[in-house]
Amino acid sequence: xxxxxxxxxxxxxxxxxxxxxxxxxxxxxxxxxxxxxxxxxxxxxxxxxxxxxxxxxxxxxxxxxxxxxxxxxxxxxxxxxxxxxxxxxxxxxxxxxxxxxxxxxxxxxxxxxxxxxxxxxxxxxxxxxxxxxxxxxxxxxxxxxxxxxxxxxxxxxxxxxxxxxxxxxxxxxxxxxxxxxxxxxxxxxxxxxxxxxxxxxxxxxxxxxxxxxxxxxxxxxxxxxxxxxxxxxxxxxxxxxxxxxxxxxxxxxxxxxxxxxxxxxxxxxxxxxxxxxxxxxxxxxxxxxxxxxxxxxxxxxxxxxxxxxxxxxxxxxxxxxxxxxxxxxxxxxxxxxxxxxxxxxxxxxxxxxxxxxxxxxxxxxxxxxxxxxxxxxxxxxxxxxxxxxxxxxxxxxxxxxxxxxxxxxxxxxxxxxxxxxxxxxxxxxxxxxxxxxxxxxxxxxxxxxxxxxxxxx
Amino acid sequence: xxxxxxxxxxxxxxxxxxxxxxxxxxxxxxxxxxxxxxxxxxxxxxxxxxxxxxxxxxxxxxxxxxxxxxxxxxxxxxxxxxxxxxxxxxxxxxxxxxxxxxxxxxxxxxxxxxxxxxxxxxxxxxxxxxxxxxxxxxxxxxxxxxxxxxxxxxxxxxxxxxxxxxxxxxxxxxxxxxxxxxxxxxxxxxxxxxxxxxxxxxxxxxxxxxxxxxxxxxxxxxxxxxxxxxxxxxxxxxxxxxxxxxxxxxxxxxxxxxxxxxxxxxxxxxxxxxxxxxxxxxxxxxxxxxxxxxxxxxxxxxxxxxxxxxxxxxxxxxxxxxxxxxxxxxxxxxxxxxxxxxxxxxxxxxxxxxxxxxxxxxxxxxxxxxxxxxxxxxxxxxxxxxxxxxxxxxxxxxxxxxxxxxxxxxxxxxxxxxxxxxxxxxxxxxxxxxxxxxxxxxxxxxxxxxxxxxxxx
Numbered sequence: 001x002x003x004x005x006x007x008x009x010x011x012x013x014x015x016x017x018x019x020x021x022x023x024x025x026x027x028x029x030x031x032x033x034x035x036x037x038x039x040x041x042x043x044x045x046x047x048x049x050x051x052x053x054x055x056x057x058x059x060x061x062x063x064x065x066x067x068x069x070x071x072x073x074x075x076x077x078x079x080x081x082x083x084x085x086x087x088x089x090x091x092x093x094x095x096x097x098x099x100x101x102x103x104x105x106x107x108x109x110x111x112x113x114x115x116x117x118x119x120x121x122x123x124x125x126x127x128x129x130x131x132x133x134x135x136x137x138x139x140x141x142x143x144x145x146x147x148x149x150x151x152x153x154x155x156x157x158x159x160x161x162x163x164x165x166x167x168x169x170x171x172x173x174x175x176x177x178x179x180x181x182x183x184x185x186x187x188x189x190x191x192x193x194x195x196x197x198x199x200x201x202x203x204x205x206x207x208x209x210x211x212x213x214x215x216x217x218x219x220x221x222x223x224x225x226x227x228x229x230x231x232x233x234x235x236x237x238x239x240x241x242x243x244x245x246x247x248x249x250x251x252x253x254x255x256x257x258x259x260x261x262x263x264x265x266x267x268x269x270x271x272x273x274x275x276x277x278x279x280x281x282x283x284x285x286x287x288x289x290x291x292x293x294x295x296x297x298x299x300x301x302x303x304x305x306x307x308x309x310x311x312x313x314x315x316x317x318x319x320x321x322x323x324x325x326x327x328x329x330x331x332x333x334x335x336x337x338x339x340x341x342x343x344x345x346x347x348x349x350x351x352x353x354x355x356x357x358x359x360x361x362x363x364x365x366x367x368x369x370x371x372x373x374x375x376x377x378x379x380x381x382x383x384x385x386x387x388x389x390x391x392x393x394x395x396x397x398x399x400x401x402x403x404x405x406x407x408x409x410x411x412x413x414x415x416x417x418x419x420x421x422x423x424x425x426x427x428x429x430x431x432x433x434x435x436x437x438x439x440x441x442x443x444x445x446x447x448x449x450x451x452x453x454x455x456x457x
Numbered sequence: 458x459x460x461x462x463x464x465x466x467x468x469x470x471x472x473x474x475x476x477x478x479x480x481x482x483x484x485x486x487x488x489x490x491x492x493x494x495x496x497x498x499x500x501x502x503x504x505x506x507x508x509x510x511x512x513x514x515x516x517x518x519x520x521x522x523x524x525x526x527x528x529x530x531x532x533x534x535x536x537x538x539x540x541x542x543x544x545x546x547x548x549x550x551x552x553x554x555x556x557x558x559x560x561x562x563x564x565x566x567x568x569x570x571x572x573x574x575x576x577x578x579x580x581x582x583x584x585x586x587x588x589x590x591x592x593x594x595x596x597x598x599x600x601x602x603x604x605x606x607x608x609x610x611x612x613x614x615x616x617x618x619x620x621x622x623x624x625x626x627x628x629x630x631x632x633x634x635x636x637x638x639x640x641x642x643x644x645x646x647x648x649x650x651x652x653x654x655x656x657x658x659x660x661x662x663x664x665x666x667x668x669x670x671x672x673x674x675x676x677x678x679x680x681x682x683x684x685x686x687x688x689x690x691x692x693x694x695x696x697x698x699x700x701x702x703x704x705x706x707x708x709x710x711x712x713x714x715x716x717x718x719x720x721x722x723x724x725x726x727x728x729x730x731x732x733x734x735x736x737x738x739x740x741x742x743x744x745x746x747x748x749x750x751x752x753x754x755x756x757x758x759x760x761x762x763x764x765x766x767x768x769x770x771x772x773x774x775x776x777x778x779x780x781x782x783x784x785x786x787x788x789x790x791x792x793x794x795x796x797x798x799x800x801x802x803x804x805x806x807x808x809x810x811x812x813x814x815x816x817x818x819x820x821x822x823x824x825x826x827x828x829x830x831x832x833x834x835x836x837x838x839x840x841x842x843x844x845x846x847x848x849x850x851x852x853x854x855x856x857x858x859x860x861x862x863x864x865x866x867x868x869x870x871x872x873x874x875x876x877x878x879x880x881x882x883x884x885x886x887x888x889x890x891x892x893x894x895x896x897x898x899x900x901x902x903x904x905x906x907x908x909x910x911x912x913x914x
Contacts, residue, residue, distance in 0.1 A: 270765025308727025320803035
């Protein structure tokens with residue numbers, strides 16, 4: 001596969017945030033009393049892994065000790081990134097599907113970060129914890145109820161943490177709203193909305209040479225995410241990717257910390273978009289026109305919480321539409337919605353029954369963490385992946401350094417990730433309500449909120 | 458009860474649309490070959506009935522033969538309206554709860570229009586049809602599955618029409634979008650959203666002297682809608698008022714005409730807003746603080762259609778929030794949402810993945826009916842009640858004159874109204890999916906769309 005185009009894309013991305021070294025201003029990192037460092041292994045060095053390696057290499061408190069991938073091309077790109085940042089070259093593990101076991105067996109690592117195809121997160125996280133390593137895994141943490149329990153049980157048994165790297169929890173607007181929720185500006189929360197509404201047809205299909213679009217190939221013939229991600233749309237009908245929406249919502253609703261998800265229903269539309277894309281882009285004779293996709297184009301999930309609230313989660317990835325994570329936060333005193341960037345607070349908003357712009361609230365209630373890392377904002381922008389990825393990596397590293405549970409822990413990984421298999425089950429059963437397991441085994445009643453309540457991560 | 462404030466409100470309303478006689482420009486009404494007139498009885502002359510009387514009195518093709526209410530004060534206000542419009546005085550029926558029977562027994566009426574409390578729509582419509590009168594009823598048509606079947610069966614047996622007066626079907630933006638849907642601009646429809654998101658706490662409670670706010674009374678102590686509407690929030694948990702959202706959605710999805718609603722799930726939040734309003738406005742010692750409200754503050758319903766589409770219906774009436782009917786129309790080629798007044802159409806919108814304003818589409822795809830009655834728009838505004846109420850009344854009267862089924866018929870009345878009891882049942886059963894009865898008994902498969910396809914109504 002000629003990889004130049006992709007590489008160019010990545011280099012462009014790198015250049016874009018090249019000045020964003022300040023995203024991790026060295027003066028703010030590793031300033032704790034201890035000058036502890038953490039040694040990390042990186043499993044999965046595709047585009048996502050490379051980007052996180054780039055951010056990790058900025059940090060004076062991180063040693064990148066090992067990288068692992070089955071694809072030597074991706075390993076090569078990752079090494080370029082590390083070299084360009086002036087970091088010492090890590091050991092390379094590229095000896096097939098099981099070589100990650102050699103990484104987790106090393107005795108000099110504090111933790112591994114996993115950015116592999118979804119189906120690999122679970123076995124890799126389990127193996128790492130069993131070998132005494134903490135884990136940061138990309139979303140979702142696992143794909144079945146059984147595997148999610150396995151993560152929880154293994155984490156509890158080994159005493160190793162399993163953090164889900166749900167970066168949207170750190171989005172600047174979302175954190176300002178969280179701040180407002182905690183200060184009671186919305187009153188008692190009632191109803192929230194969120195979701196993954198992202199036209200990623202050009203991610204699910206490409207020409208086998210570039211990561212985004214240019215063709216209708218996937219699987220063996222595809223490149224980057226299309227190699228594995230698209231197959232989930234063939235095999236599964238449900239909310240395949242709930243965590244970007246549900247992560248922030250969980251922090252606002254104190255899920256697993258005073259509240260929990262009780263049950264959900266999911267309902268899917270017919271499946272049209274992916275087949276249509278293949279026909280429109282590849283022509284009616286392309287062999288992929290024969291592929292049957294199970295995934296409904298829009299999947300609507302409604303969750304009921306123990307404290308009474310409801311959450312609508314939307315999954316909408318196969319249709320032409322502008323990107324939106326669909327956030328809405330509504331309580332007894334007011335409502336914020338992201339799609340019109342507006343807010344209404346009873347007794348505060350100047351005109352009754354009328355929206356006002358959110359922007360002044362963003363300024364007034366900017367989360368302390370974002371204020372602290374203000375330079376990052378200047379270079380990256382408040383919705384930039386760089387910003388939120390800096391924060392999620394920072395939380396992973398700082399909690400490792402302090403040897404405390406991460407602010408988004410294995411129970412959060414479980415309650416967020418389990419939405420997918422529960423949603424699939426609900427759809428299979430004609431939108432039947434499906435109960436959430438209580439992964440905390442009752443501890444949600446006494447656990448206290450932690451996310452965003454620490455001045456450093 | 459001193460009614461001055463209310464009366465002043467109504468007079469203000471009347472003045473507001475005083476110049477809107479052109480809403481029903483006489484040149485456009487009754488211009489058909491026949492110079493038929495229709496004789497109507499008006500049952501229920503509260504604020505809603507008075508407004509419709511006002512519009513009916515503008516029409517040269519309508520005789521207002523009878524009015525009926527249990528409340529002499531409202532009868533008096535209605536007579537004022539009729540007198541001010543220079544119409545001959547109708548006969549008055551004000552002899553208690555059952556006097557509507559005397560109206561429907563008259564042998565000189567073509568139809569009755571019903572604008573009474575919700576629970577009365579069904580018995581009045583049934584009585585009217587049994588006496589050979591066509592019916593136009595305010596929303597919802599009936600409150601239980603049994604009563605809704607009764608409407609369908611009685612309409613079929615008597616050959617009398619039962620039109621549901623769902624005015625939002627005629628909203629200008631909604632009709633432009635319907636026009637675009639029919640021209641295929643959205644491709645195949647996938648997912649729609651709608652709902653009644655309206656902070657009507659000041660409707661549910663007042664001071665007993667005015668229709669809107671000023672106190673926390675309802676029931677016997679309340680005035681206007683609070684006299685009866687609020688009790689539904691005490692007794693019922695479900696989507697109490699789905700039709701304003703579901704009406705337009707039904708026309709776009711060809712419900713009962715090639716498609717149908719198959720099942721729904723409903724999930725309600727906790728109930729906080731109404732109690733809180735009583736405490737906040739009436740003080741913690743007000744006797745109404747003891748009232749327990751069953752209605753969850755936000756009720757989210759997801760409907761699955763025979764042709765695969767999903768519809769999210771929101772009911773949200775107890776919380777501070779700007780008004781919105783929550784419309785979203787999404788297909789394989791694009792998406793419109795009302796809350797940001799934006800649209801995105803693949804291959805047409807100038808920038809990929811970016812919204813563009815809806816306004817130019819409103820102009821280009823304005824529905825022929827609205828174009829035809831353009832003068833109305835100039836005086837009323839495209840979302841004005843005057844506009845849509847003119848249209849719904851016009852459809853009722855014109856279909857009566859032509860002796861054809863109304864464009865929104867008893868099957869539509871049924872499939873829209875039944876959402877409430879099904880939603881209550883779903884919530885009672887922990888969000889269980891509940892099947893829609895097929896009120897058309899299979900005819901939905903062959904029935905053809907009619908709404909908005911007629912140049913006159």
